Amino acid sequence: MYHPFFQFVLPRLGQAALDILLYLNFLQLPPLQLVAQWPVLYYGLPLVLMALLAYISRDPLGLGIVFVGHLVTFYCIGTGIGLVLRRVGGAPLTVWHIFWLGGITPWLLTGFIMWWGRRRALRLCTTKYNLTTQKALPNGQLRIVQISDVHPRACAAMDRTRIPELREKVAACQPDLLVLTGDIFDEYTEKEDFDAFCQFFGEIDAPLGKYYVLGNHDLFHHWREP
Template identity: 30%
Template sequence: MNRRTFLKRSLGSLLTLLGLSGGSYFYAREIEPALLTITEETITDPQIPDTFNQFKIVQFSDTHLGFHYTLEQLESLVSQINGLEPDLILFTGDLVDEPNNYDWNNKLIQLLQTLDAPQGKFWIYGNHDHGGYGTDILYDTFNAADFTLLQNSATRIQKDGASFILAGLDDAMLGNPDIGRSIEERADSDFTILLAHEPDLADAVKEYPVDIQISGHSHGGQVRLPFIGHLYTPAYAEKYVQGKYTISDRLTLYVNSGIGTTRLPYRFLCRPELHTFTLHSS
């Protein structure tokens, strides 16, 4: 290869690389954040009462409204969630990115009110919900939208005389999670689902009689590279980042990749995600 050919090919390779980089930037900022994935999971356990066969739970998490995620996008998400016809809706933290800087309005409450699930709508605090003096604002917003807070507490989901326990923890970074307190009213025979914003709490949760932990917080890493995986995750989401994990003989953890973005407005090889969980009694 002569010098002229070498320079020509090198320049061509450089221009191609720059073009791909520009294309990847556009894709990561403008396209992938809008490519919602619906991940379907089946949970089978002998402790699930027969009356809850085909019972559908939908989880959404980490919308981070205000940081490149708008009420118009939330409106579309609400429509998609209702289209799944869930029996139960769960939100696992971080509704707004910066509560102290967000333009709070009634439209947000109206959209959250529109979410429909006959067995109820429940939520837990994330670190961004407590941050920015948001604790009381978030409580009032969800309360007005007919969501029930689970903060180191539990409720009994009942159907045709049978039930299971749904519990929730306070946020680990800016709150005071108490696993024992959250499940103190469960009986030995109760199938138990625990909501915890931070997935790495599973290493502590496994010491308690909990069957399923449902979490968010990690954003799945938000930017993932081939052969490398995620580049960064926040504290308490460094071990369990995305998907399903068998933590112990009893405990299974599901980590949702979230809806919005934070810190950087990009998603790459890590689409926004809804989870649906269908219960089955074995």
């Protein structure tokens, strides 16, 4: 058993420290300097911004918490670098101030990472591995196609409109065996996408069978349905 301090107290202390760090950084944001003459707005708007970030990150499996996680990480790293460069001073500190943009840079970097992640998610890539075995295989080889983490949603990178593209990718691999290794669906998958992908997986030709395991996302929303 872990000591209650490490289980409950320390995480809350860490969260409080991150909240303070974010609040102090938000006070430095250039747009906020425009209302510095009004203390209620100057000290209150960062609290509103933090409440908004808490709201969008309330889903532990959603994109909001990914966004906030990156943002907090960049602020932590940037704060550390800034404290070190204050000790150094001179040109390095000046360059850092230009790069940091009063705390706008973490938002820009977070936005870029989210954009880049979605751009990569829109690409259906096939990765091939060649393995050797001493076991006897039908016709001397066995083609196993693995599909994982499809997460179909109407507002996400994958939905039923992309099934033809996915069908073409799978057909090109000519699978003897198909394995679905979790998160084939999402807790927010719409019924139309759910039915369309079930039909698609049912239509795939895999002579030696199709097998699947459930992922954590598969278990959240549709597990109560027949």
